[in-house]
Amino acid sequence: MSGNTFGTLFAVTNFGESHGPAIGCVIDGCPPGMALSEADIQGDLDRRRPGTSRHVTQRNEPDAVQILSGVYEGKTTGTPIALLIQNTDQRSKDYGNIAQQFRPGHADYTYWKKYGIRDPRGGGRSSARLTAPMVAAGAVAKKWLAEKYGTVFRGCMAQIGEIVIPFDSWEHVPNNPFFAPTADVSQLEAYMDALRKAGDSCGARIRVTASNVPVGLGEPLFDKMDADIAYAMMGINAVKGVEIGAGFASVTQRGTVHGDSITPQGFVTNNSGGTLGGITSGQDLEVSIAIKPTSSIISPRQSVDVNNQPVEVITKGRHDPCVGIRATPIAEAMLALVVMEHALRNRAQNADVGAARMLHMSDAAAASLQASFL
Numbered sequence: 276m277s278g279n280t281f282g283t284l285f286a287v288t289n290f291g292e293s294h295g296p297a298i299g300c301v302i303d304g305c306p307p308g309m310a311l312s313e314a315d316i317q318g319d320l321d322r323r324r325p326g327t328s329r330h331v332t333q334r335n336e337p338d339a340v341q342i343l344s345g346v347y348e349g350k351t352t353g354t355p356i357a358l359l360i361q362n363t364d365q366r367s368k369d370y371g372n373i374a375q376q377f378r379p380g381h382a383d384y385t386y387w388k389k390y391g392i393r394d395p396r397g398g399g400r401s402s403a404r405l406t407a408p409m410v411a412a413g414a415v416a417k418k419w420l421a422e423k424y425g426t427v428f429r430g431c432m433a434q435i436g437e438i439v440i441p442f443d444s445w446e447h448v449p450n451n452p453f454f455a456p457t458a459d460v461s462q463l464e465a466y467m468d469a470l471r472k473a474g475d476s477c478g479a480r481i482r483v484t485a486s487n488v489p490v491g492l493g494e495p496l497f498d499k500m501d502a503d504i505a506y507a508m509m510g511i512n513a514v515k516g517v518e519i520g521a522g523f524a525s526v527t528q529r530g531t532v533h534g535d536s537i538t539p540q541g542f543v544t545n546n547s548g549g550t551l552g553g554i555t556s557g558q559d560l561e562v563s564i565a566i567k568p569t570s571s572i573i574s575p576r577q578s579v580d581v582n583n584q585p586v587e588v589i590t591k592g593r594h595d596p597c598v599g600i601r602a603t604p605i606a607e608a609m610l611a612l613v614v615m616e617h618a619l620r621n622r623a624q625n626a627d628v629g630a631a632r633m634l635h636m637s638d639a640a641a642a643s644l645q646a647s648f649l
């Protein structure tokens with residue numbers, strides 16, 4: 276395995292480079308019979324695409340998706356779904372110097388050391404552009420899960436650099452370039468304008484949730500739901516931390532506080548982040564990720580070239596001063612792929628009883644259904 280496929284039952288194989296002719300993915304394992312068109316996928320790609328505000332890279336890609344296979348007369352056929360996104364706005368001359376040098380904090384160094392060859396144009400295979408096919412695949416998973424269980428995925432920016440963003444309402448998220456859940460983003464705009472002028476970059480914290488998640492997804496020892504979420508989130512470029520539920524705040528919580536009380540009406544709090552023992556509880560999945568500052572910045576930094584000679588690296592070209600600004604739809608997509616994988620897995624092992632519980636039947640009703648299967 277060479278690390279380009281995510282998932283097993285809903286397997287997404289990602290291909291392409293930032294400045295090659297196209298990028299895309301092949302989804303193998305999508306259940307048949309679901310209505311699917313490009314329009315179902317394009318909305319999320321539009322939310323992620325570059326060039327949409329002054330706060331992100333000015334590379335202008337339409338990221339128009341084309342379905343090449345796996346759909347007949349508007350429905351998935353159960354065969355591989357190939358999704359293609361053309362690259363149309365490459366400017367490879369910006370990468371002339373970088374081809375021989377290593378940007379501090381970038382995969383340039385490790386790709387070169389590992390393979391002895393790399394496509395440096397736009398970051399090549401290590402480019403954050405390769406998140407676009409995952410967003411496309413995630414849109415397919417989101418659609419299936421919405422139709423089957425009513426599952427809804429939402430994300431927002433919780434912090435940019437030093438600025439903690441208050442959560443006012445999900446309604447604000449689509450109305451500003453930051454995916455901020457608040458109406459007034461003037462402070463964020465001023466912060467980013469100053470950062471860009473200073474030739475520097477910053478990190479971000481992104482929150483992503485899933486509601487109406489079926490109960491019982493996730494496996495007992497390994498392949499826990501939370502373990503797979505962490506694996507998926509760490510697969511996103513520039514992610515350096517993942518929290519589930521209370522996350523690192525659990526360190527200072529007491530057991531009397533952390534354990535979510537259960538009433539006949541349900542859980543009182545959600546410190547667990549929607550998983551207990553690695554298995555979904557039916558509460559919302561609550562995930563938070565830390566994204567590091569972009570490594571491609573114009574400010575000069577100390578490094579070496581491919582001959583190990585000292586150089587001062589200055590990264591020219593079009594870059595995101597904060598890759599976190601466009602990360603919200605990516606995190607939603609990766610969470611959807613994890614839930615999709617586990618939904619199919621649970622269906623395979625536990626179809627009858629699992630289905631009853633997933634539909635939120637009472638334990639007594641599920642037990643009587645179970646008895647009828649034996």
Ligand SMILES: C=C(O[C@@H]1CC(C(=O)O)=C[C@@H](OP(=O)(O)O)[C@H]1O)C(=O)O
Nearest residue numbers: 325332334397398402403404592593594
């Ligand atoms: C194109 C995208 O982001 C790119 C991610 C990226 C990198 O090194 O990760 C470098 C830049 O590429 P280029 O120099 O070709 O403009 C970004 O614009 C995208 O996300 O679609």
